[in-house]
Amino acid sequence: MITMKDIALEAGVSLATVSRVINKKDNVSAEVREKVERIILEQGYNPNNAARALAKKRTNTIGVVVNNLHDPFYHDLIRGFEDGVQNTSYKVIFCSVLGGDVDMKESYIKYLTNGVVDAVVLYGSYQSDENIVKYIRDTDLNYVMIENDIKELNCNKLLIDNYNGSIKAVEHLISMGHRDIAYICGNPNKKVFVERLNGYLNAMQNNNMHIEDGFMQYTTTDYHSGYEKMINLMNLKSKRPTAVLCADDAIASKAIMAAFDLGLRVPDDISIMGYDNQTVLPDKYRGPNITSIAQPLFEIGQESIQLLVDQLDNNKRNDYIRKIYDTYLVEGETVKSI
Amino acid sequence: MITMKDIALEAGVSLATVSRVINKKDNVSAEVREKVERIILEQGYNPNNAARALAKKRTNTIGVVVNNLHDPFYHDLIRGFEDGVQNTSYKVIFCSVLGGDVDMKESYIKYLTNGVVDAVVLYGSYQSDENIVKYIRDTDLNYVMIENDIKELNCNKLLIDNYNGSIKAVEHLISMGHRDIAYICGNPNKKVFVERLNGYLNAMQNNNMHIEDGFMQYTTTDYHSGYEKMINLMNLKSKRPTAVLCADDAIASKAIMAAFDLGLRVPDDISIMGYDNQTVLPDKYRGPNITSIAQPLFEIGQESIQLLVDQLDNNKRNDYIRKIYDTYLVEGETVKSI
DNA sequence: TTCATCAATGCAAGCGCTTTCATATATTAT
DNA sequence: ATAATATATGAAAGCGCTTGCATTGATGAA
Numbered sequence: 001m002i003t004m005k006d007i008a009l010e011a012g013v014s015l016a017t018v019s020r021v022i023n024k025k026d027n028v029s030a031e032v033r034e035k036v037e038r039i040i041l042e043q044g045y046n047p048n049n050a051a052r053a054l055a056k057k058r059t060n061t062i063g064v065v066v067n068n069l070h071d072p073f074y075h076d077l078i079r080g081f082e083d084g085v086q087n088t089s090y091k092v093i094f095c096s097v098l099g100g101d102v103d104m105k106e107s108y109i110k111y112l113t114n115g116v117v118d119a120v121v122l123y124g125s126y127q128s129d130e131n132i133v134k135y136i137r138d139t140d141l142n143y144v145m146i147e148n149d150i151k152e153l154n155c156n157k158l159l160i161d162n163y164n165g166s167i168k169a170v171e172h173l174i175s176m177g178h179r180d181i182a183y184i185c186g187n188p189n190k191k192v193f194v195e196r197l198n199g200y201l202n203a204m205q206n207n208n209m210h211i212e213d214g215f216m217q218y219t220t221t222d223y224h225s226g227y228e229k230m231i232n233l234m235n236l237k238s239k240r241p242t243a244v245l246c247a248d249d250a251i252a253s254k255a256i257m258a259a260f261d262l263g264l265r266v267p268d269d270i271s272i273m274g275y276d277n278q279t280v281l282p283d284k285y286r287g288p289n290i291t292s293i294a295q296p297l298f299e300i301g302q303e304s305i306q307l308l309v310d311q312l313d314n315n316k317r318n319d320y321i322r323k324i325y326d327t328y329l330v331e332g333e334t335v336k337s338i
Numbered sequence: 339m340i341t342m343k344d345i346a347l348e349a350g351v352s353l354a355t356v357s358r359v360i361n362k363k364d365n366v367s368a369e370v371r372e373k374v375e376r377i378i379l380e381q382g383y384n385p386n387n388a389a390r391a392l393a394k395k396r397t398n399t400i401g402v403v404v405n406n407l408h409d410p411f412y413h414d415l416i417r418g419f420e421d422g423v424q425n426t427s428y429k430v431i432f433c434s435v436l437g438g439d440v441d442m443k444e445s446y447i448k449y450l451t452n453g454v455v456d457a458v459v460l461y462g463s464y465q466s467d468e469n470i471v472k473y474i475r476d477t478d479l480n481y482v483m484i485e486n487d488i489k490e491l492n493c494n495k496l497l498i499d500n501y502n503g504s505i506k507a508v509e510h511l512i513s514m515g516h517r518d519i520a521y522i523c524g525n526p527n528k529k530v531f532v533e534r535l536n537g538y539l540n541a542m543q544n545n546n547m548h549i550e551d552g553f554m555q556y557t558t559t560d561y562h563s564g565y566e567k568m569i570n571l572m573n574l575k576s577k578r579p580t581a582v583l584c585a586d587d588a589i590a591s592k593a594i595m596a597a598f599d600l601g602l603r604v605p606d607d608i609s610i611m612g613y614d615n616q617t618v619l620p621d622k623y624r625g626p627n628i629t630s631i632a633q634p635l636f637e638i639g640q641e642s643i644q645l646l647v648d649q650l651d652n653n654k655r656n657d658y659i660r661k662i663y664d665t666y667l668v669e670g671e672t673v674k675s676i
Numbered sequence: 677t678t679c680a681t682c683a684a685t686g687c688a689a690g691c692g693c694t695t696t697c698a699t700a701t702a703t704t705a706t
Numbered sequence: 707a708t709a710a711t712a713t714a715t716g717a718a719a720g721c722g723c724t725t726g727c728a729t730t731g732a733t734g735a736a
Contacts, residue, residue, distance in 0.1 A: 013685075013686085014685065014686045014687075015686085015687095016685070016686060016687080016688095017684085017685060017686075020684095020685090027683065027684060027685085028684070028685085029683085029684060029685090032684080032685085051691090053691090054690095054691045054692065054693085055690080055691055056691085057691075115692090
């Protein structure tokens with residue numbers, strides 16, 4: 001391995017001088033700078049980042065940790081990160097926590113925050129991960145947490161207005177003439193699903209719509225069970241809904257499958273709405289475009305990075321941001337006016 | 339920041355001893371070990387990875403660099419990486435090269451290979467990136483290159499048999515009774531598309547099938563132009579194909595859109611095949627499941643990591659592997675027997 | 677001419693950890 | 707009891723870089 005020492009020797013200057021030209025300090029004479037640069041090129045020298053990080057306490061890189069990076073849900077978010085780092089002097093590295101395993105998550109965060117990155121952006125649930133929350137609190141790096149409003153954490157928070165998102169969804173259905181609107185909820189342990197649920201409930205109430213018996217379904221395990229919940233809804237003895245709002249598009253895709261399998265046409269026989277406006281859906285979903293509530297994930301990804309870059313470059317350690325992003329309706333082909 | 343020194347002081351032992359318990363060396367007495375461990379926990383100490391990397395010349399992490407990480411194409415590959423690292427002592431970090439920009443790629447590779455990872459897996463084209471190839475050749479890290487058979491590079495290579503994949507595709511179409519089979523080629527500057535094209539050409543020849551005038555279409559720019567190429571094919575004055583083989587699923591999805599827009603039913607009026615068996619497709623594709631040639635991307639991801647972990651753990655620096663993976667046919671709903 | 681100032685460079689400490697080697701103590705064999 | 711061996715620990719060098727401080731020579735002011 002070729003080191004700075006080799007370059008210094010070859011150039012007949014001190015380590016310090018080589019370091020100066022590498023770091024583009026201006027107090028080096030033109031001739032020396034040129035010579036050193038030439039030799040660096042000739043020898044194909046590259047600085048060792050571990051040594052650099054140790055000496056400077058800076059790495060010029062930002063870490064991102066998400067659960068299941070392979071999940072198509074992250075598509076837009078990742079694009080945002082990729083884009084955000086463009087034209088900055090920073091690099092981004094991604095870590096994936098398989099299955100959202102808490103220990104793995106903790107270990108990745110500790111890894112990153114101890115000498116490998118200058119700041120980290122976190123997506124995923126952390127409410128219940130006491131250790132991690134405590135760790136983050138005690139660490140003096142810059143963080144941005146996306147969709148994670150943990151009070152005891154004093155860091156950048158980028159949130160999405162899930163509550164009003166659901167309200168938009170319900171009001172869209174109402175505007176299309178629906179009154180019997182059922183809901184398939186996601187895992188109620190997750191903050192986003194609670195917020196979306198509340199949005200639904202309040203929107204229904206505020207518009208004087210009655211939620212019939214059986215109109216509220218909760219997915220068990222994961223989105224797959226959206227299928228059976230839809231079957232449940234369609235088999236209701238009493239009153240059948242004319243529209244079903246789902247907590248996310250993955251669930252909606254399953255609900256649509258269920259409707260098809262029951263011989264129902266979407267949206268002619270039943271209207272279905274999703275949430276997330278996922279660019280790509282799991283399981284080779286091939287149904288109609290789902291009418292959905294979209295979140296500005298690309299922008300959020302972008303701004304996460306921009307925010308951190310700005311804070312790092314300007315040594316802003318303590319003026320954190322808290323921002324709530326609006327959602328918007330994207331009309332697909334799964335809601336009919338009645 | 340709390341360091342090993344603090345722990346040593348508090349525990350009344352030397353730095354060396356603390357280092358030993360952290361690294362689980364066995365030559366530390368039980369009492370001392372316990373005490374040190376307790377104090378580490380109490381103080382919430384975490385070792386600095388930069389310092390460690392510098393001292394050990396090992397980081398226990400593997401780097402992955404791909405173009406456009408957000409591309410749904412990587413879905414299965416990423417799952418493979420995630421899975422491969424399970425139950426090992428290694429971490430994986432992902433770097434995304436937006437737009438496949440050569441300079442950015444080079445900078446990420448240099449970054450990773452100088453003190454941040456122990457090995458790297460590369461996916462993307464490198465044939466023409468002389469600098470990078472040269473750099474990799476001169477660097478003594480372990481690499482695995484996926485789908486990149488660069489002769490002058492002596493490293494692990496995991497390849498896919500694109501040529502025979504195309505042959506399988508053509509033979510499937512033949513077995514379904516097709517004789518007039520057109521082809522929409524991908525960017526002929528990319529190795530995979532050349533191989534696939536050759537497979538098509540040879541399969542046609544070997545089966546004594548004639549390739550009519552106009553049956554070969556080349557996409558310009560990217561997969562989007564698959565749309566117009568399909569229109570071209572369907573408007574052929576002379577003879578019209580009964581089946582169209584596309585160089586990948588993204589192109590096929592566009593071809594299907596084109597067929598629809600021309601009022602043709604797939605597969606009743608025209609059969610279409612893709613290649614890649616992409617789990618998720620771009621642009622909210624909502625057509626029928628595409629009959630396609632699948633690649634074992636998950637396995638390739640998995641094995642990339644396993645290979646490297648094995649080589650790192652056993653200090654195998656020089657017995658590299660070269661493996662060619664088979665493809666397989668996945669029947670969808672876009673090919674009709676005639 | 678002499679002194680203050682400045683630009684260019686080198687010296688050396690230090691970043692936080694690992695590891696070799698030496699040392700001291702405990703254990704076993706004789 | 708003594709020598710030989712094993713075990714537990716510490717001292718210190720070193721990993722490759724950055725940076726504050728000191729030094730040198732040159733430049734300009736007085």
